[in-house]
Amino acid sequence: MAGFKLKVYNRTREKLEPLLKLGAQAVNFPAETAEPGSMVITMLSDDAALRDVTLGSHGLCDSFGSGSLHLSMSTISPDTSRDLAQRHRQAGGDYIAATVSGRPDAAATGKLGIYVSGASEAKKRVADILRTLGRNVADCGEDPGAANVVKLAANFMLFSAVEAFAEALTFAEKQNLDRNAVMKALCDNLFDDVVYRNYGKLLAEQHYDDPQFKLKLAFKDLKLAIQCSESADAPMRLAESLHNRMLSLIATGRGDCDFSVIGRGAAEEAGLIHANN
Incomplete structure (x- = not known):
């Protein structure tokens, strides 16, 4: 896990097993992965799943506060990213879109291609993590939907x-x-x-x-x-x-x-x- 301490959540609990064996801590709700000042990474199948994990019952926004940052790596609608970015700002946090190109073997070896967009200062906070995950990080600007x-x-x-x-x-x-x-x-x-x-x-x-x-x-x-x-x-x-x-x-x-x-x-x-x- 490249030295990062992780709290992990998945709607299908069994999929967490490989991460738990590497030392990650499982939690029962998305909100338990977040706290004021923390960083949360999501990668989900579609807009509905991301909205549910973020805005639904026990969602990420329930625990967000000043300095919290949500790094969204899902392939979703640009409008969904723009809406979530606004909601995160209202909660005192930041939202960064960081979409990826690459099959699972590329992800496992840190060779994803990454497209990132959002507020400049927030992008600086995620730079080291993105460099760990990807072979190249392309900055697409400050529009939260641009990476999508x-x-x-x-x-x-x-x-x-x-x-x-x-x-x-x-x-x-x-x-x-x-x-x-x-x-x-x-x-x-x-x-x-x-x-x-x-x-x-x-x-x-x-x-x-x-x-x-x-x-x-x-x-x-x-x-x-x-x-x-x-x-x-x-x-x-x-x-x-x-x-x-x-x-x-x-x-x-x-x-x-x-x-x-x-x-x-x-x-x-x-x-x-x-x-x-």
Whole structure:
């Protein structure tokens, strides 16, 4: 735990066990993790979960006071971050958004990409923790919602890249080429990037049942991006296409697969049947 003393809470108690073995202290309510002057980190699945943990019964704000700081690492709506920042100021504390890019293995090794936004002085307080968690910390400004905008943009680009690679490999397979060989050729010659290499391998091998980022959570993020684009009058044509791809896969029971199951959708649309999934 990099030398930090932790009080930890999870709505699913069993998920705390690895942290408890490392010396963390479990508490029964979110409010018990916070006290005036303390720092609390949250990472939750959606806006509703964050609001419940923060504003609900025995929520964080019940224990907040002068000098308290809430570091929110959830992928949520920018408007939710802005609203929570205002509520925290009213309680005498600060709210910082610090969204992340990276799969669980990156988190475990402190190699997340982090986007941070909020009040300058509060960002200084969290700088050491963010440097422990991430390989790079990008400052997105003082708007509490800015880090959420950047994260939604990043995820939209990630989903688009995976869709493009899925369609490319399907196209190659329909020409009787080997998916793995094509994936390697493309990455070695043009797309030498961790995203294409990691997801290209999953797409080439068609292994989608070990979810590191579930499709239904990716779909939630995509919908947030579309909602934000509509409010800003910023058309996102690829996002609309991805929405239909993901919705179709969720409707056919694949919401709990890794979101790279997008590759399965592209293959099925082309009349290919893959035995692995």
